[in-house]
Amino acid sequence: MKLFWKIYLAAVIPAIVIGSLATYIVAVYQLSNEKEHAIGANMLASKLIAGQIEKGYVEFRWPFDSLRKLSQRDDFLFWWIVTDDGTIHLANDTSFIGTGAYTYFPQVGPTPSNGKSVLDKKRNCGVVMAPFGKAKQWSFWLGFSLEDLGKLQSRIIQVSVLLLLSTVGMLAVAVYFAVKHFTKPIRTLAEGAATIGKGDLAHRVQVQSKDELGYLAESFNEMAEHLEQTTTSIDNLNREISQRKKAEEETQRSYDIQGVINRLLSLSLENVSLEDMLERAIDDITSIPWLSLESRGAIFLVEDDIEVLVMKAQRRLSMSLQTMCSSVPFGRCMCGRAALSGQTQFADHIDERHEHRYEGISAHGHYCVPIVSAGKVLGVINTYVKEGHTYNKKEEDFLRAVSAVLAGIIERKRGEQKQAELLKQLESANKELNDFAHIVSHDLKAPLRGIKTLANWISTDYADKFDQAGREQIDLLLGRVDRMHNLIDGILRYSRLGRVKEEKTKVDLNELVPNIIDLIAPPESITITIEDELPVIECEKTRITQVFQNLLSNAVKYMDKPQGQIRIGCVQEDGFWKFSVADNGPGIEEKYFEKIFQIFQTLSTRDEVESTGIGLTLVKKIVQMYGGRIWVESKIGEGSAFFFTLPKREMGGKNAELQVNIVSRR
Amino acid sequence: MRNSKSILLVEDDNVDAMTVKRAFKDLKVLNPLVITTNGEEALQYLRNESNEKPCVTLLDLNMPKMDGIEFLKVVKADETLRKIPVVVLTTSKEESDIVESFNLGVAGYIVKPVDYKRFVEAIRAIDLYWTLSELPDGG
Secondary structure: OOHHHHHHHHHHHHHHHHHHHHHHHHHHHHHHHHHHHHHHHHHHHHHHHHHHHHHHHHHOOOOHHHHHHHHOOOOEEEEEEEEOOOEEEEEOOHHHOOOEHHHHOOOOOOOOOOOEEEEEOOOOEEEEEEEEOOOOOEEEEEEEEOHHHHHHHHHHHHHHHHHHHHHHHHHHHHHHHHHHHHHHHHHHHHHHHHHHHOOOOOOOOOOOOOOHHHHHHHHHHHHHHHHHHHHHHHHHHHHHHHHHHHHHHHHHHHHHHHHHHHHHHHHHHOOOOHHHHHHHHHHHHHOOOOOOOOOOEEEEEEOOOOOEEEEEEEEOOOHHHHHHOOEEEOOOHHHHHHHHHOOOEEEOOOOOOOOOOOOOOOOOEEEEEEEEEOOEEEEEEEEEEOOOOOOOHHHHHHHHHHHHHHHHHHHHHHHHHHHHHHHHHHHHHHHHHHHHHHHHHHHHHHHHHHHHHHHHHHHHHOHHHOOHHHHHHHHHHHHHHHHHHHHHHHHHHHHHHHHOOOOOEEEEHHHHHHHHHHHHOOOOOEEEEEOOOOOEEEEOHHHHHHHHHHHHHHHHHOOOOOOEEEEEEEEEEOOEEEEEEEEOOOOOOHHHOOHHHOOOOOOOOOOOOOOOOOHHHHHHHHHHHOOOOEEEEEEOOOEEEEEEEEEOOOOOHHHHHHHHHHHHHO | OOOOOOEEEEOOOHHHHHHHHHHHHHHOOOOOEEEEOOHHHHHHHHHOOOOOOOOEEEEOOOOOOOOHHHHHHHHHHOOOOOOOOEEEEEOOOOHHHHHHHHHOOOOEEEEOOOOHHHHHHHHHHHHHHHHHOOOOOOO
């Protein structure tokens, strides 16, 4: 039952009850009043008439007028003059005369002197008795009808009921509106709650009363506000959760893809053969749970640019298939078609494209994905799906991703293979060259020694047989033999650079360079100065000696000035030691700056200055072996400066720095 | 030399062998010079009981069939042959050759001078040394 009706009935029912009771009480009161009144009026009349009769009896005057008036009253029934024995002496209706009054009204006892009234409800009448006479031996009985009283009663009841009904009706209406007004905010709240309950969280109730309901509405709105916020956050949360779930699935997918790709890539970095890797790739691809692939498959590669696919790896393929598909020409069967078109071939059953089949081949479908690199088909990944499998772009995308990675790996592996082969070739070529240089020079030297010895003996043993020209020629021969010997020695030294490794030691150039200068023993006209503190470097002592020795002896050898000056310097530059050997000699033309470092290149003719042309080549090779650089700056007539760098880090830079500091503090 | 026992020359180069022979002659070294052209041949000579053991072996390194280092390895492992002093007489200036030779117990290592006069000086030094130095009594 609605609250409205509860409150309404609670208000109306007591109102009706109370109203009815009040009406009833008023009606009863009114009615008894009327009765009293009727009795009193009749009593008064009967007493009056009794007095008049008594008086008239004395004066012999009969109160005809009064009796007539009396009988004209609406409620008049009868009048009797009754003797004290109860006999009706006179009556308006003569038929009663002589009869006993008490027989009609047995309930009436002896009449007291002040009169008496009796109501006979059965006959709906009343009787008043007024005694008169000296000894009050008479009494005037006036019978009156109570019919009017009954009428009155029913009227009173009618009026009361009407009154009651109208009151109750008005009350009901008034209460209806009052309650309606009172419950309206509650209803609004209830409806608001229902609306919010249905999900319209933006709904607010409009209650503007300043009582508890208004406060309740305010609180309700606040609550709705909170609810909305909370629900909004929950909604967002739910949305986020579902998005996350989706993203998670997507992530899992990418994770799986990444996992496969990562494994392949890291595997490709290990020393694993391409075939092993491809097998692992098949296992990896087919192991992904969300991918509907069967755990078998094969990978084909194109070899030597011939348009034929060669099965390089397979997993769980039947022997018949392994034989049948060991090589598949482009365009044939599913894989051949994938290779020829460069497009993925999908089949949900063994269709007409599936040309390779055999008796009892089990039903299946395929994804055949080409492995393409730079528009060139390198091979095909062949995977199996169950018969009736629906094509899924995600699956193809995944296989394409794997194929792209495999393409890169295959290219790289092949590149690596090629590189390794080249490197091996290069290494052996290099070794051969070194050995060759070594052996050849050795073998060249032996006969040369023989020539020299023999020429020597000829010139001494047969000295008297030679004329001047003969002797000159034999001397020239011996000179040329010496030169050739030097050249061969040069080659030997050069080839030894690459072949022989010496242990690196700490070399204090401040000690070594002066020693080298002593060894060269420059003529007195040439002064060699060390201008900077030199570092202590970690290197092969022979090598660094060769570098300084060659540069210095060149400077000395080619000096053309009467006051020769050679300066040795060293500065730090960008993590390198930059050494310089500068002279004031003849200088070198710029066009020869490169040439002088090439093997057997000298700028002066051999007969002018005896030189093999190997020195600077050796220096360059040594400097380059240490990761440095060598170059020359020069001006014709003014001199040359040879610069070379050595990386500090590789030359024990830290120690060197320390050493230099100590040196400079000294 | 201290005695007149033979000197074994292991040398494949004819001219070099001639040079040694000539130097011996020039220096008036009287010890007979036995010339073998490679390690195998030298071993055969040394192991032949009918041959007198030489007092010194002059050994070239670069030779066909069995080179000087291989020869040294065999000789120095041989109880009866290891005491015969071996002087390496070679064209090789390789550090590795020098180290290996001394590791194998050579008595000297001389790089053949290209110039004959200096070659003679080298032989003179060898002769002088082995004149001063005691030699083990050959078996």
